[in-house]
Amino acid sequence: MSQRRAETSGISDWINQRLPVNQFFIRHLVNYFAPKNLNFWYFFGVFSLVVLANQVLTGIALAMVYTPTGAEAFASVEHIMRHVPYGWLLRYMHSTGASAFFIVIYLHIYRALMYGSYRMPRELLWLTGCVLFMVLMAESFTGYVLPWGQMSFWGAKVIAELFGTIPGIGTTLVHWIQGDYVISEVLLKRFFAFHVIAVPLILIAMVMLHIVALHSVGSNNPEGIEIKDQCDRRGRPLDGIQFHPYYTVKDIMAVLGFLIVFAWVLFYVPEFWGLFLEPANFQPANPLVTPAHIQPVWYFSSFFAMLRAVPDKSYGALVMLSAVVILCFVPWLDRSPVRSIRYKGIGSKIALSCLVLSFSILGFLGTQPAVGGYLIMARIMTGVYFACFLAMPIYTRIESCRTPPKRIQG
Amino acid sequence: MRKFFKAFISIVIALNVIELCDAAPIRLESMPQLKSSQARLISGGRLFAQHCMQCHSLQYFTHDPIGDASGVVPDRMPKIDPEAWSGHPPPDLSLITRYRGTDWLYTYFYSYYQDASRPTGSNHLLTANTSMPNPFEQLQGTHQLMISKDQLSVLEKQPASQKPPWYRILKTMHAGSIPAAEFDTQLTELVLFLEYVGEPHRAAREALGGWVIMFLLIFFVVAFLLYREYWKMLD
Numbered sequence: 159m160s161q162r163r164a165e166t167s168g169i170s171d172w173i174n175q176r177l178p179v180n181q182f183f184i185r186h187l188v189n190y191f192a193p194k195n196l197n198f199w200y201f202f203g204v205f206s207l208v209v210l211a212n213q214v215l216t217g218i219a220l221a222m223v224y225t226p227t228g229a230e231a232f233a234s235v236e237h238i239m240r241h242v243p244y245g246w247l248l249r250y251m252h253s254t255g256a257s258a259f260f261i262v263i264y265l266h267i268y269r270a271l272m273y274g275s276y277r278m279p280r281e282l283l284w285l286t287g288c289v290l291f292m293v294l295m296a297e298s299f300t301g302y303v304l305p306w307g308q309m310s311f312w313g314a315k316v317i318a319e320l321f322g323t324i325p326g327i328g329t330t331l332v333h334w335i336q337g338d339y340v341i342s343e344v345l346l347k348r349f350f351a352f353h354v355i356a357v358p359l360i361l362i363a364m365v366m367l368h369i370v371a372l373h374s375v376g377s378n379n380p381e382g383i384e385i386k387d388q389c390d391r392r393g394r395p396l397d398g399i400q401f402h403p404y405y406t407v408k409d410i411m412a413v414l415g416f417l418i419v420f421a422w423v424l425f426y427v428p429e430f431w432g433l434f435l436e437p438a439n440f441q442p443a444n445p446l447v448t449p450a451h452i453q454p455v456w457y458f459s460s461f462f463a464m465l466r467a468v469p470d471k472s473y474g475a476l477v478m479l480s481a482v483v484i485l486c487f488v489p490w491l492d493r494s495p496v497r498s499i500r501y502k503g504i505g506s507k508i509a510l511s512c513l514v515l516s517f518s519i520l521g522f523l524g525t526q527p528a529v530g531g532y533l534i535m536a537r538i539m540t541g542v543y544f545a546c547f548l549a550m551p552i553y554t555r556i557e558s559c560r561t562p563p564k565r566i567q568g
Numbered sequence: 569m570r571k572f573f574k575a576f577i578s579i580v581i582a583l584n585v586i587e588l589c590d591a592a593p594i595r596l597e598s599m600p601q602l603k604s605s606q607a608r609l610i611s612g613g614r615l616f617a618q619h620c621m622q623c624h625s626l627q628y629f630t631h632d633p634i635g636d637a638s639g640v641v642p643d644r645m646p647k648i649d650p651e652a653w654s655g656h657p658p659p660d661l662s663l664i665t666r667y668r669g670t671d672w673l674y675t676y677f678y679s680y681y682q683d684a685s686r687p688t689g690s691n692h693l694l695t696a697n698t699s700m701p702n703p704f705e706q707l708q709g710t711h712q713l714m715i716s717k718d719q720l721s722v723l724e725k726q727p728a729s730q731k732p733p734w735y736r737i738l739k740t741m742h743a744g745s746i747p748a749a750e751f752d753t754q755l756t757e758l759v760l761f762l763e764y765v766g767e768p769h770r771a772a773r774e775a776l777g778g779w780v781i782m783f784l785l786i787f788f789v790v791a792f793l794l795y796r797e798y799w800k801m802l803d
C-alpha cells in the first residue's frame with residue numbers, strides 16, 4: 159500500500175509534502191480501528207452528518223431567494239415553492255431534513271444511553287453531543303420562525319415570553335432579544351442572521367470536536383467492552399477492523415437506505431400529515447389573530463408538555479431547561495460496573511424503557527390541550543422522566559449485572 | 569414494528585381530525601375520490617372565476633396553462649382592501665387547502681343554511697356568522713337547520729367522533745338548478761382546482777419521486793453487494 163503510494167509522483171506528492179492529506183486519511187480511515195460488531199444503531203451518527211450536509215447545501219440555495227422582511231418573508235417562501243426552478247424540491251428537502259435531523263438525533267442519543275457510550279473515557283464525546291443537541295434546537299427554532307407563518311410568529315412569541323418570566327430582568331431581557339417591544343421584523347432579521355450563519359458555525363465546529371473526541375477514544379460497541387484492552391503484538395485491537403474499507407462500504411449502503419426513506423417522505427408526504435409542515439403555518443403571520451392552538455413542531459412537543467405541566471410559568475421554563483441539561487450529568491449518574499444494557503440488570507432496563515415511554519407520551523400530550531386527565535398525565539410523565547435520571551445512581555448500583563465477556567464473540 | 573407503525577399513523581391522523589373539527593358542530597365529509605385531470609382542473613377553475621373571484625384573490629398563483637384556460641389570471645383578481653368589510657376582508661385563497669385541508673373545503677360548501685337573522689340571509693356550520701353569502705345558492709339550492717341553535721352549541725363541544733355529518737342536521741328547502749350529483753362533481757372539481765393552486769408542482773413532485781427512489785434502490789443493491797464482498801474478507 160505505502161509502497162505504491164511512494165511511487166506516485168507529481169501532484170499528489172507535491173501536495174502531500176506540504177499538507178498531510180494522505181496521512182490524514184490513512185490515520186482516520188484506514189488505520190482507524192472500529193469494533194467489528196457495530197450494529198444498526200451505529201448508523202445514526204453518519205445519518206446526522208448526511209442530514210447536516212443536506213441542510214447546509216439546501217439552506218444556502220434557499221437563502222439566495224428568501225427575504226427576511228415582515229412584508230416579504232411568507233411570499234418569498236411561496237415564490238420559492240412556485241416560481242424558482244426546483245425551488246419546491248429545495249424547500250421540501252430542507253423542511254423534511256429538519257424533522258429527519260431530530261429523528262436521527264433522538265435515535266443516536268438512545269443508542270448512546272443503551273450501550274453506555276457516555277461512560278469513561280467518552281464523557282467529553284457525550285458532552286459535545288449534548289451541546290450539539292442544544293445548538294440544534296436553537297438552529298431549528300430560529301429556522302421555524304423564518305417562513306413567518308402564524309405558528310412561526312406565535313411560537314416565537316410564546317418562547318420569548320418564557321424569558322419574560324425570569325424575575326427582575328425578564329421584561330428588559332425580552333425587549334433586548336426582540337429589539338422591539340413586540341415580535342416584529344427586527345426579530346425576524348436577527349433570527350435569519352442566527353439561523354444562516356451564527357448557529358451553523360457553532361454547529362459545524364461542535365460536530366468537528368465531536369468527531370475528534372470520537373477518534374481519540376474510539377467507538378464503544380453494543381457489548382460495551384473496550385476493544386483496546388485486547389490488542390495484538392502490533393497494538394491493533396483484536397476485535398477491531400479497519401474503518402476503511404469495512405465501515406465505509408457498510409455506511410454507504412446504510413446511507414442509501416436512509417435516503418430511500420427520506421426521498422419517500424420528501425416526494426410523497428412532505429407535510430407528513432401536518433407534523434413536518436403544520437397546516438397553521440400556511441397562513442401568513444397575523445399579530446392580531448391568536449391561533450386556537452399554539453403548539454411547537456413535533457420534535458419540541460415533549461419539552462413543551464413539561465413546560466405546561468408546571469402551574470407556574472417560570473418554574474415550568476426551569477423544568478423544561480433541566481430536562482435537556484440533565485443529559486449532561488448522565489456519565490456521572492451511571493454507577494454501573496458495566497456499560498451496555500445487555501449486561502446491566504433489570505433496574506436499568508426498566509428505567510430506559512420508562513424514559514422512552516414517558517418521553518413519547520409527553521410528545522403526544524404536547525399536541526393536546528393541557529387540561530383534565532391530560533394535564534395529570536403530563537405531570538406524572540414529567541416525574542417519570544426525571545426519576546429515570548435522578549434515580550440512576552441508585553438502581554445502577556443495587557441491581558445485579560451479568561459479567562461481559564473479555565472479547566467480542568462471533 | 570409494523571403494529572407500532574400502524575398505531576403511530578392512526579394517532580397522527582386522529583390528531584389532525586381533532587385539530588380541524590375543533591369547534592364545529594359537524595364532522596367533515598371526505599371529498600369524493602375523483603381522479604384529477606387537466607379538464608377537471610379547468611372546469612374547477614371556471615367555477616372559481618365565475619363564483620369566487622369577485623371577492624377572493626389567489627395572489628401566489630400566477631399565469632399558467634390551467635389558470636389561463638379557466639380565466640383565473642392575476643389581472644382579473646380583486647385587489648383586496650384590508651380596511652374593507654369592517655376589517656374582515658375575504659381572505660386570499662392561494663393556500664386554503666394546505667391550511668384547512670380539502671375535506672374541510674369540500675364540507676364548507678355543504679354547511680350553509682338559511683338564517684333570517686343574518687344580513688346575508690344565511691349562516692354557516694363551520695364558520696358561524698360568516699359574512700360570506702353562499703356563492704352556489706343558485707346551483708345548489710338552500711338548506712334549513714333542523715335543530716335549534718342551542719343544540720348546535722351542544723354539538724360543538726362533542727368529541728369529533730360523535731359529531732353528526734351535515735346532512736343529519738340540514739334539510740333541503742329548495743332544490744338547486746342542477747341535479748345534486750352534478751353539483752357535487754362540480755364542487756369536487758373546484759376543490760381539486762384549489763388544491764392545485766395550493767401546490768402547482770405536486771404532480772411534478774410525485775413523478776420525480778419515483779425516478780429518484782428507483783435510482784437510489786439500484787444504487788442500494790450495488791452498495792449492498794459491495795458491502796457483502798468486502799465483509800466476506802473478514803471471515
Ligand code: HEM
Pocket residue numbers: 199200201202203204206207210263266267270273275276280283284286287288290291294365368372376377378379485
Ligand atoms: C449534529 C449532531 C451530531 C452529529 C453529526 C453526530 C455525529 C456522530 C458520529 C458520526 C458518530 C460516530 C458514528 C456513531 O457512533 O453513530 C457519533 C458518535 C457518538 N455520538 Fe454523536 N453526533 C451528533 C449528536 C450527538 C448527540 C446529541 C449526542 C448525545 C447527547 C451524541 C453522542 C454520541 C456518542 C456518545 C457517540 C459514541 C457512540 C459509541 O461509540 O457508542 N452525538 N456521533
